Amino acid sequence: MRTYIYKLKDDTGKTLHGFTDAYDKKDLKKRLRHSNYFFVAAEPAHREKIFNQKVDLESLLVFTRRLSSLIDAGIPILGAMHILWRQTEDKQMQLVISHLRNRLEEGKTLSAALEDFPRIFPGIYRAMIEVAEKAGGLTTILRRLTEHLEYQRVFVARVRRATWYPIFVICFALAVFVGMFTFFVPTYQKVLVRLKVELPFFTQMVLSISEFLRSPWTILGIIILVIGGTIGYRALSRSARFRYGMDRQKLKLPVFGDILRALTLGRFVRSLSILVASGLPIIDSFRVAKTTASNEFVADQIDAVQKKVERGNSLYDSFREVPLFPVMFVEMVGVGESSGTISQAFAHLADHFDEEVDYKQSRFFTYLEPALILIVGAIVLVTLLAIYMPIFSVWQGLMH
Template identity: 45%
Template sequence: MSMQYFMYKVKDDAGRTLYGLIEGQTKDDIKKRLRRPNLFFISARPYHLQKLFKSRVKFQTLIMFTNRLSSLIEAGIPILSAMDILWRQSEDQTIQLVVSYMKRQLEEGNKISTTMEYFPRIFPVVYRALIRVGETSGAMTPILRKLTEFLEYKAKIILRTKKATFYPSIVVVFSVLVILGMFMFVVPTFQKLLLKLDVDLPVLTKVILEISTKMRTWGFFITVVFGGMGLYMTLNYLRRNPRVAAKIDGMVLKIPYFGHIFLTISLSQYIRSLSILLEAGVPLIESLTVANSTTGNQKIAQELDGIKNDAEQGVSLYEGFKKIKDIPVMLIEMIGIGESTGMMSQILEKVNRHFDEEIEYNIDRFLTMLEPLLIIFVGFIVIITLLSIYLPVISIWDSLSGY
């Protein structure tokens, strides 16, 4: 019988449930091999590794993994022992399986950076590049510290974005509910009254009543739900093509006001990654390639790819950045200073701080404007709806007062 991977489930002497991967032929074979004084076997079943290779974990889980690994390596604990400790400490099932698989690969003589290549959705390209440098240089501890700082920075950006969008999301949802409530419950009540009066209705009233009637049909909900799903799936499918994705992202960058924010966010991620990679000693061309994958915008990534191609031909970064029209002048000049002084990573760090402040300012400014605009919009819809309802009533009242 051929060997295959099994996912096993055990409990340690503290009662914690642990999951791992091991090669074997049968379940009984796995059970025998896992007999240890401090582990209690529960179950085992065949497992397809491709499922694990495509898995993801929460960002906070990755930060915790990196922070713990950094502490263990800094304390002088060998990598295999560190992996075993991480496996026992982890509470996330996916990360337990990943660590278990990585430990097996390390026992077979593979490098940790090589094993991480199997999990591109868990360990970002910047992460893997820095780990590779840490292995080559023997400076794994400072590299892991840098990685922890980088991940915590990204977590802060994500948290700030969530906080920034939380209140507007509530206002938007409330606005939609108010409008739906008006058209589905308030308008129909008056519609019955107006039909009983049998009067000639104004055009505005007819339009509002027609919209209300359409919104109360199953066809409306089916169109909205399936139309939204279809649009989402179509955009996702189109974005698989780099050229189409670049065109879509290019249009996003042209959106008034928001385009500049998206550009700044993409450049901030690129500059931050490039700064860390260069400081860690990653070669320039590789740093440019890896940093390019962090922009989150295909249009910008395509333009920045030209900088890497120019650098391979011996062209300076300053000249390469000057060719891209959307790059802020300040960034171009600061890169020129970084090249001339030999302090590129420090200069890029300063530029990144400036971009972060600019992003925060623009988001706060947008949120300040958004609240009154949404209130005005909802108020306008409510006024138009009420006006369309009361116009016929006012008309009838005027005609009756004439007698």
């Protein structure tokens, strides 16, 4: 049998997509005959490719929020999936929902069906659904997942702001530097040559930099360096040891390292709080929450804490023995553990890290923008002085 992606239309003309196995297109049409939809087209597909696809965070958030509302309204899970399949506009999400519906019709659990799409439904998502299936309260779990995904959206925006804005600033400063030395300076270089005067060392240095940047060999060297560096970095990134070392060094960067640490720890404890509050055992919660740490060094430190807890150590002692976690973090965990409110303690810590990220980002950008103005201004001023100093000297000579 082969896997086919098919296209149907309902009585309103809306296009719907799904996939299933069939011997050929004729067999597929026969299988879909009783679906009450109009068959449009079908094409062969690779099942593994469909299962390894990704959808954006917004699509997953919309799916979860709608599923939560439908279940809360008392609609059975299978009926809710059928409604979502018809409501969803995104083709990829239609394929996912159609498969989930088929698996549920086969008698599989929702958590088992979600396992087929590991790149769409993360570990924390699947684990919480499994907890709900065992202990009940699917509506509550889906509501928590919706809140978690909304937090993830904010988290992604924070990461982008923390990384892309400094990159933009650096690129802008470089663009000004290159523009001044490759377009502005050569224009006035011809004027300086016509003056036939001895140029100051400062001016000669600026002209030499300009000629160097405009040299074909320099341009070729930069291109080779960029391409070679990109290829080399990608090759090294396949090494777990290299990624571990890079992630560790990122945390040591001034300002940016503190922001990254707060972002990563905040995401981890937020996930831990939701999992523990949902009823997942603490060890299992660690195992799932650890996967949310995008920094391999941080993930390794979390793993060290997890192993200590597995050996019977308290959460307080386990976190205290790992240097990554600050004193306030450890003390709040200790208070939560002793009072039996550990999930609330994790939630408070997550809020604290969010506030810390916002504060440090605002301070960082407050200093960064004036620094950009100073750097760009210095580049322009130095270039103008180097160009106009000989011209002013000649003009003063003529006046005398």
